[in-house]
Amino acid sequence: GYQCQVLNVGGGFGISYTEADTPLPAEEFVRAIVKEIKTYCSQHEMPVPQIWIEPGRAIVGPAGYSLYTIGSRKDLPGYTSYVAVDGGMGDNIRPALYQAEYSAVLADQPLAEPEEKVNLVGKYCESGDILIKNCPLPKNEPGDVVVLLSTGAYGYSMASNYNRNPRPAVVFAEDGQDKLVIKRESYDDLIKNDLKY
Helix, strand or coil: CCCCCEEECCCCCCCCCCCCCCCCCHHHHHHHHHHHHHHHHHHCCCCCCEEECCCCHHHHCCCCCEEEEEEEEECCCCCCEEEEECCCCCCCCHHHHHCCCCCEEECCECCCCCCEEEEEECCCCCCCCEEEEEEEECCCCCCCEEEECCCCCCCHHHCCCHHHCCCCCEEEEECCEEEEEECCCCHHHHHCCCCCC
16 A cells, blocks of 8 residues: 655666667667556556656766776787786776676777777786777777776776775866866875784
8 A cells, every 4th residue: 555656766778888789778768667657557546656767877887988008918829919908807897797898999099990809908917807808909009098988887886906906096077178086096095094013
């Protein structure tokens, strides 16, 4: 006999992480959800509650990027080359945790055609620290900045100090303006709670 005033159905709307992803438009999700709730309420002679939906990832996912600087490279005959960056599973655990896939571009030439496929790997000393397997990239070299696209939903919120590494900064940027919103952690930040004996 409970009369629900507000029904929060959560979120989970998909986004395009790679060209292979074809998520349904949000309108289709909303239409199907509302139709199902109205049908249920009608069948049970209940008033239709307020329906709340959390689009979360569909908004902030595509709005956020992770920037990495290329460090070393390992080329082995017969194997896909490894390109290491100055981040990885500590600031984006999703590829290692459940094989989430992403796309990447070079920051200074985002529309350049790929010339090779590489394994884009992190710095965290783990065999699973692979950000993108077979990542198509144009010619690149140490010092280039690689941009992982659509990391806004789960990048920083799932980041950790894995292997005692500081977390990166977060910067908002719009219309040529930037604003630092979370400072980069320092090594002093990492040890500030350590007790000295």
